[in-house]
Amino acid sequence: MNISKQELQEELKVGRKKSAKPMLWVSMISMVMFFAGLTSAYVISMRRDDWVTFDLPDAFYTSTFLIILSSITIFISQRLIKKEKRELSIAFLVTTLVLGIAFVWFQWIGFNELKDAGLYFTGKESTVSTSFIIGITLMHVIHIAAGIIVLLVVIYNHFKYRYKADDLLGFELGAIFWHFVDVLWIYLFFFFYFIR
Numbered sequence: 001m002n003i004s005k006q007e008l009q010e011e012l013k014v015g016r017k018k019s020a021k022p023m024l025w026v027s028m029i030s031m032v033m034f035f036a037g038l039t040s041a042y043v044i045s046m047r048r049d050d051w052v053t054f055d056l057p058d059a060f061y062t063s064t065f066l067i068i069l070s071s072i073t074i075f076i077s078q079r080l081i082k083k084e085k086r087e088l089s090i091a092f093l094v095t096t097l098v099l100g101i102a103f104v105w106f107q108w109i110g111f112n113e114l115k116d117a118g119l120y121f122t123g124k125e126s127t128v129s130t131s132f133i134i135g136i137t138l139m140h141v142i143h144i145a146a147g148i149i150v151l152l153v154v155i156y157n158h159f160k161y162r163y164k165a166d167d168l169l170g171f172e173l174g175a176i177f178w179h180f181v182d183v184l185w186i187y188l189f190f191f192f193y194f195i196r
Contacts, residue, residue, distance in 0.1 A: 057113035070099035
């Protein structure tokens with residue numbers, strides 16, 4: 001039985017679609033385990049005699065609001081493309097990107113607020129608690145940076161008309177990852193807020 005080149009390409013496309021979401025979920029589970037390990041180490045380190053307690057920077061509250069808002073805008077964007085409202089969908093997608101960049105900016109401001117309060121990541125004046133909070137937050141910012149790259153790819157593909165109401169796989173994968181990094185920050189924020 002001979003399979004034409006077109007049939008083979010169609011089979012490969014279907015195979016990729018079937019494996020894309022499970023592969024994303026596997027990678028997100030590994031990220032959850034990574035951050036679970038970091039937060040567990042944080043809890044264990046709290047028993048140290050040199051543990052210092054301090055309030056979270058005000059900028060972290062702002063960044064939390066921005067990241068929640070960004071999840072809402074990408075959700076709305078996805079709903080709009082399903083309704084074939086492409087221009088509005090792109091507008092909400094670009095808004096998500098702007099909110100993501102603003103999130104990173106306010107994280108940077110938060111790091112500077114800690115520094116201004118005499119709380120450093122490394123060096124003689126650093127403490128175990130600030131090293132943990134800044135280190136874990138910095139690792140999350142790296143994941144947000146990856147999410148911003150994903151958003152840029154989704155926006156590019158959106159402008160190239162690669163998404164349709166019945167073919168949204170790339171968009172859905174980008175949205176799932178973005179929601180994941182958002183939920184991850186919300187977890188970290190409340191973890192740091194209540195456990196210190």
